[in-house]
Amino acid sequence: MYRFLLTPRWWGINLFLLLSIPFCIFMGSWQLGRFEDRVQDHRTAAEQVSEAGREAPRPLGELLPVNKATSGKPVTATGRYGKQLLVPGRKLDGAQGFYVLTLLRTDSGRALPVVRGWVAGAADPAKAPAPPGGEVTVTGALQASETPGNNGVTAQGGLPAGQTAAISAASLVNLVPYDVYDAWVTLEKADAEMKAVPAAAPPDTGLDLKAFQNLGYTAEWFAFVGFVIFMWFRLLRREIEFARDAELGLVPDEEPVAADAAAR
Known part of the structure; x- marks a missing residue:
């Protein structure tokens, strides 16, 4: 009754089963590893931000370019404030508001974007305090663009x-x-009546949608393993039933796939 397992068609089905199961397990494990890496990056970033406040500020040039290791580190820079811009749609402590962003023109000839603070409400230039005049030295947390x-x-x-x-x-x-500069700084102490903006975690280190997509893909790949095994047993059962019916003379002695094709 099980002689059909030695036919070329079933050799192909069995080979597909043997190859697809380890492949699906490998892909599921890889996606799970990606999720675990993101969780670890999130923990590391949170620890880095909390520890950065205890470090001594370093000159801007020593921490550029910004990466996961330098993001959130305390930095110091000297220059003169120039053009001021508003960054709308920013939340702080659950409230909606905007950042006051002022460009600090340094001796290098380049300008460093400095978030001097956060103001509640809709972005309005009248609510943004003017920057200090003359040469200033700022201290804050370095952030990636x-x-x-x-x-x-x-x-x-x-x-x-x-x-x-x-x-x-x-x-x-x-x-x-x-x-x-392809970086920016949020002041440790906000100017005027604004609130200081806390340092954010480096990009791609949070538990965002991408992280949970990896977890979802993990479940999909392992579900594929169960689906492949289920389909193999379903085909096997169907083949056995067909072979029994053929022995009893209830159906023509032909392959089930050929019979299905003829029925279509």
Whole structure:
């Protein structure tokens, strides 16, 4: 009754089963590993941000370019404040408001975006305190440039003059008349009546949608393993039933697949 297992068709079915199961297990394990890596990055980033406050500030040039290791580190820079912009749609402690972003022109000839603080309500230049005059030295947390879709940042289009959606050199290149560092700083102590903006975790280290997509893919790959095994047993049972019916003369002695094709 089980002689059909030696036919070429069943050799192909069995080979597919033997290859697909370990492949699905490998892919599921890989996706699970990606999720665990993101969880670990999230924990490491949180620890890094908490420990950064106990470190001594270092000159800006020593921490560039910004990466996962330097993001959130205390940094110091000296220069003169220049053009000021507003960054709308930013939440702090559950409230909606905007960042006050001022460009610090350094001796290098490039400008460093500095978030001097957060103000509640809709973005309004009248609510943004003017920056201090003369040469200033700022101390704050170094941050990586933002991109649309990261940290809730939206596209630049549609904003009024004097506002920017993302804090990055790419977004500011057409808004300010000088070169900008591909990084920014949030002050340790906010200027005037504004609230200080806490340092954010480095990009791609949070438990965002991508992380849970990896977890979902893990479940899918392991579900595929069960589906493949289920289909193999279903085909086997169908073949056995067909062979029994053929022995009893209830159906023509032919392959089930051929019979199905003829029925279609």
